[in-house]
Amino acid sequence: MASKTVIKSRLEFRRKALEQAQSAYLALLSGQVKSYAVGSRNLTRLDLPQLEETIAKLEKEIDGLEEELRGGKRRKAVGAIPRDW
Numbered sequence: 449m450a451s452k453t454v455i456k457s458r459l460e461f462r463r464k465a466l467e468q469a470q471s472a473y474l475a476l477l478s479g480q481v482k483s484y485a486v487g488s489r490n491l492t493r494l495d496l497p498q499l500e501e502t503i504a505k506l507e508k509e510i511d512g513l514e515e516e517l518r519g520g521k522r523r524k525a526v527g528a529i530p531r532d533w
């Protein structure tokens with residue numbers, strides 16, 4: 449498990465990336481711009497679904513890092529299959 453300092457730096461990085469992705473998404477969605485650059489990536493309106501996936505992924509990562517920072521464990525996916533005997 450990573451130290452709290454490392455987790456905080458990862459959390460800060462993910463939050464900055466989320467802010468940039470959200471601003472790019474809103475700019476493209478509103479039609480203010482036809483293309484948007486984030487770092488070395490150029491995005492167009494056709495990239496909106498990809499940008500939505502990126503935002504969702506960053507939000508999940510932020511939630512997981514915040515949970516680790518609070519001392520909890522990472523969330524685990526558990527499936528249950530109901531059976532009728």
